[in-house]
Amino acid sequence: MKKYRVGILGATGTVGQRFVQLLQGHPQFEITALAASDRSAGKTYAEACAWKLNGSIPENVREIVVTPIEPPLDCDIVFSSLPSGVARETEEAFARAGFPVISNSSVYRMDEDVPLLIPEINADHLGLIEIQQQKRGFGTGFIVTNPNCAVASFAPPLAALHRRYGVESVVVTTLQAISGAGYPGVSSMDIVDNVLPYIAGEEPKVETEAQKILGTFRDNSIDKADFTVSAQCFRVDVIDGHTASVRVDLKEKATLEDIVAAMKEFPTLDLYSSPARFIEVLEEPTRPQPRLDRDSGNGMTITVGRVFPDNVFDYRFVALSHNTVRGAAGSTILNAELLASKNLI
Incomplete structure (x- = not known):
């Protein structure tokens, strides 16, 4: 090598x-x-x-x-x-x-x-x-x-759904770790016992990058995916691990079992840093959690949970990634x- x-x-x-x-x-x-x-x-x-x-x-x-x-x-x-x-x-x-x-x-x-x-x-x-x-x-x-780093948490499960059923629109709320602000980052007087509802410049990135990633390379350029994303980004009192709460409308009908299978079956790669499973879907109702799941796959696995039908959109789920490793x-x-x-x- x-x-x-x-x-x-x-x-x-x-x-x-x-x-x-x-x-x-x-x-x-x-x-x-x-x-x-x-x-x-x-x-x-x-x-x-x-x-x-x-x-x-x-x-x-x-x-x-x-x-x-x-x-x-x-x-x-x-x-x-x-x-x-x-x-x-x-x-x-x-x-x-x-x-x-x-x-x-x-x-x-x-x-x-x-x-x-x-x-x-x-x-x-x-x-x-x-x-x-x-x-x-x-x-x-x-x-x-x-x-x-926040897009890295929810773009993979969206990609799994978009490939099979097409994504129409997405609403995402990100709960982002303080390590994402660098060092010394956010003052302890601001973040302890608190949630900050604004991260400068973050929401425009979250709302636009996924469409490019999930776009199609055609005629020497990228045709961006045609769904819309609405995002709110929060800084929370967690050291590492970005969590995304996602609601999604699909272009085609899919059952809950279909949704879970699409995520579980999304292929990984055979590269040195590739995790054994790119997207891991957990069934426990309290997962994923940053402290428990951010290091899955040496920090390179995207962990998904809380996959359910939604009352407004088609489905909702929670996705987690290690923001300084996978992100x-x-x-x-x-x-x-x-x-x-x-x-x-």
Whole structure:
């Protein structure tokens, strides 16, 4: 198996740390470069990083000297967890310098020539890469993105339903963990004993990204899925795990048993980070719960429960994903594994 040298942009942040953690022992990817802001550049990773995950900083990256966030980097591919304010210019610079950029940042997700990937759902959207390179003059470089961390929780079960019965419309309420705000994130005085009914910029992402992911790659572009999404997004006092309460109308009639089967039977992939089951449907009336279910499939499984007929829409269900694994770093790594399997990096 070919080994790829990986550089991480935003390596000291919450998602950057999760990249470092998840890449330990990976058979295809080896971290050779870590890049962060000017205040971290020039220090070793151990000196620059205030590690916030379980365990300690892995030994193989402790002494890597953090570099500025600019090309070139000593790597073959780049994983990006940059904030939106700097991601567009910086990721383009790396792509233009010939690097494949696999990004968790939001700024390129809805660009028409940039794949917005959940590999189990829309791997064929990688056909946009060649179009992107021609359009932007990137040469061998390109940009591929993964979705918003909340969208990662409910797009998979919607994809299962959309493929079989067609989705007409969706109402989703997301209950999003505080880790999604980065570190230090939300003040404890704001979030403890509280629910915050507003996350800046979140609802427009939740309302638009699923249609692109579930769209059809045709004639060198994406025909977005033709259903509508109405979203409300809340920040809740949970460390990790985004929960989505979903109500859905379908274009075709389906029984409750049909709905559950469509989700359970949705195929997974044979990639290193793929879970044994992409979508797991639980029958217990009190599940899913973040504390109990977010780590299912090493954080890469989407857990669904509370699947019932609805009094207003056709059906309702609850979906849960680990927001910094399946919803962020793990999704980016899975995208890179898909690219490697197709010899695109």
